[in-house]
Amino acid sequence: MTFETGKKYEFKRNEFDISKESGKLYFVIKDPAADLFYRIRPFDFQTRELPEKIVCYVSASGRLSQDVYSVAPILYSVGEKYVFRVMKQDYKSLRCTLRDDVNGVEFANIDLGSRKRVERFHRVTCEILDVENGRFKLRMVDGDSAGAGGFAMSDLGAIPEAVPFLRSGVVGQVLAEETFVDARTMMEGGELRWPVAALETAAKYLPKWIENLSPAKKRTLLRLKALAIGLIERSTYLARIPIEERRLQQERLSAIVHTIDDYLRVTELMAGGEDEAMIQRTLSSLKTSGWLYEPEKKMRLLMAIFTLRNAYAQAYIGEIFSIIREHHADPNFMNTFRQGFITMLDIYIDNESKVLDPVNRDGLRELVMALALQLLLTANMEFERWNEYRGLLYTCASLLVNRYDFILPAKALQSYADRIDAPLEFSWRDLDDVSLMCYNRLCARLPVQPASSSEISVFEQQNARLEISSNEVRLMPAVSGALTRTALTRQLFPSMDFRVSLDSRLTEGSTSADASPTLQLPMWKQLEIMLFDPSQRAQARLQTAAVVARKTLPEVGDEVTLRITGKDENEYHTFFCTIEDDLHYGCGTIITHEIVGYPVRASVQTFEKDGKPLLLQAVVTGQNPDGSFVFSMRRGINQYFAQKANEDCANGSTLQVIVSADDAGKKYYGVSDLGYPVVIWKKRDMPQLAKYDVVYVNVDNVSLQGDVLFVNTLFSDIAPEEEQADNGQLAISDSFHMMLVDYAREKVYEPAETDDAAAEAPAYAEDIAENYLSPSSVSAISQLLNAMAISEGDNLPRAYSLLSVSLIMARMAGDMYRATFLHAKCALLEALAKFAGDGRIDPAEAERLSDSCRRFVSDDADLAQKLEVVRTLSRLDQPGEVPMPGQADMSPAAKVARLVNAYNQLRGLRMNVAREEIIKGIYGVLRLPVPESVDVLRIKAQEDQHNEFKESMIYPAGNGMHASEMLQGREIMEVVDGMLNSEGGTLYIGVNNQGIPSGLANDFIYLNRGHADYDVLDMQDKFSLAFYANLREQIGLTYGGKPMRDYVTLEFDDLGEKVIARVSVRPFPGMVRMKDDKVFLRQDSSTLPIRTAREQKEFEKNRQV
Incomplete structure (x- = not known):
């Protein structure tokens, strides 16, 4: 056969x-x-x-x-109603692809039996009409099941257990946190399951929250438990969930209750000092009697203890691994304990995989062991997390094994994408040596599955779509035009490319894979905006540089041609636009009220014809706060309406109009089938009309005064029943759409062909199967790419590219914690790239990076290492010693710290050759390309709040080299006062604004009474005396009983043939006034006065150091 x-x-x-x-x-x-x-x-x-x-x-x-249609008679009964999710809808035919999430089946090209348009991912309730002989017919009875049957915050108030949280405002505060972004998004979309998602997120972070369990926290835990039970038992919630899915939600809520119970019990054991004894009793019973009462619960308690007391996990986890390995072949033992071990390993893996530290090789080996045990325990059973754990196993092994053929990352990616069907490469016998298993077994190539090439793995969110095939990871907007183009390509590894397809070109930064992070940064930012932030697309320049150079920005009143590019999700009637004409460029917004005067529901597709954006004439009427433009089409549209209405009036045409409003006075308002608004004057003998009635009218007269249009009509008759609209809003929207097509004269936007962006065919043929991925799988891919970036640490461009792709994957998955972490890590690579370019990192920038990275230091050792390097590099040429690492510490950060200290200690000793070699040594440790010339004379800082450059203490800038000790001395002391009153800093004298030493020769000649023949040390003494005399005269010898010289010190540096002065200022513990009662502050790179006595008093009161 x-x-x-x-x-x-x-x-x-x-x-x-x-x-x-x-x-x-x-x-x-x-x-x-x-x-x-x-x-x-x-x-x-x-x-x-x-x-x-x-x-x-x-x-x-x-x-x-x-054949999906063959199972339809099994799943559905004619006449019954079921809920489906709309995956996509063709704008022209309105046919949909529907997914039944409960049963995991998908039906394509389905007619909903309605002309209503449905938002992507919304759930719709449909009545089944026919399921026999390969047919699948239905009709939509509820167009927004998620919204109509959703669960709002007010519904939560009907559950008594939720009242304490609502009354205190805790629910709103918690949902506002970025950690709860998934639950918040579900709630805003009317999704029923948001309370469960919120409780699961809370349960996930319980370990950190209860480290110090106060009575108040315990009460909150008990209330959370009561709320979960309330959601299970109260029919007001679960009754709204489809009956087929109800059991799953009950199980999720029950798991939350178990988690809270476990942590409450464990905190009691810890408080009584019984936690370790409980561990020892449990392990002893397993080794001796082989029996435990409630084994699964005991295993959960063990892992809860290990989560809160990591030292116990390290001490005892090996024993648990040994017990599993020793008894895996005993069917009686495993029948009793298998599920308990699986639960325990789940918790252990979740805890330990949050941080993949390549330096902690023992920790990685233990995690590999746990993953291998879990996979072997579940190998012959249906296990939901199989792909995730197999991919994580390969990811961990790639950090342990120093191989450059990318076999392990490739297998990890295909596992996360659910594209590996082959059996495990290892067995129980291979667990004797985890390292050997990684090298020999896991690195073996898997047999190729022939069918896998005809299947893609797909993940979709509202704005973007991810597709993974056998050789490509492809990203594109969720709704894109008929022709998309390759905007960016990166090689992840030899057999796998990352490709971004867009309707427009990327014009910011560099798309080159070899470009430095600082050059790549604008491109990745623009890509994020184009994929994820439609509300900010107005700020993204989508035109090529050559085209922009020939055009100008429009001014208010200019007429432009525009196309609609997106919809503001927060402002329902606001759309984003891009100018598309030969004279102007720019982006902006338009609201529907600036198109027509009547209310209309519109989507991006409303402004398209056959999937292509219409080109529409508009006028610039203003600017938004972000600098983008505000557009209006009212004048042009009204002129178009007046022309059409006058034609109908002259021809005596009878119009079909849908009633849009009743002013409860003398008239009705309506919309004609041509889309223009009309006024229907009431008469005594005419029937009462209702909103959305379809009627016949005749145009009586047309009045257009400026932008105000009146089309006055006379009622003729009510349209017969068969011509009445099923959906009045949709009928108005359809008229609006047809009007726009006619107004645009059917002109549409056609992307220009370019040599570097050829048009692509649709991604995959119709018969390619789509396997839908979960958000956790996409987040795991993000983690894999971060691990790959760690391995590429010495190749900044490639590491940065991998981190940027990792960031996009995290945003795709809605994993905002990981996305924020990756943003911070990318910023560190940008700082290192900047150092590679100009040899310096600004201390203020290092401090900002410290603030943004601080929360992630314990989560990622690679980030912590890079942050320490950046902070140390910022200390080059700065006063004070960098903390010295221990002698045994040979990490890159420790090596850089030693070199920076050596460099700084040679400052002023005229040992510039040695300092150049030290800088080259720093480049070598960090594996950065060494520049052709190393400039150790340039100050490794830039003017900011903490650094100020002055060329002289004698000659004011812009004074034509005319000396003025008083004027210039005053300016210098104002800077010193500003630093005393702020966070301290360094004042460099003898340095120009670019940080290049100009030296103090002119000052020395002046102090030597005009003679160029001077002794440098003598002149340094005179310069120092003059400086401190100025300090005494302007501020004082002491202030508040404290010697000023404890806070202001001056020293000299020899930079080549140039001598400069370095004034180090410590922040003063209070407010320092100058002798004339003036008070100054440093702000950015400026010194500013606090002008009023009241402001000075408030500042002094709140001053803290």
């Missing part, structure tokens, strides 16, 4: 095998003629109950797949 393309085949239960060897269930069918085995993915409902038969067909690509 040979399978024929397009033909359907039925296989009874005895004609296909069940395989679970890869931790996932597959149906295996053999083709005897070709001696091939086909692995068939089950639908979700088939994993819960094995089918008696399956019906399959062969696609054009040769893939054998289940």
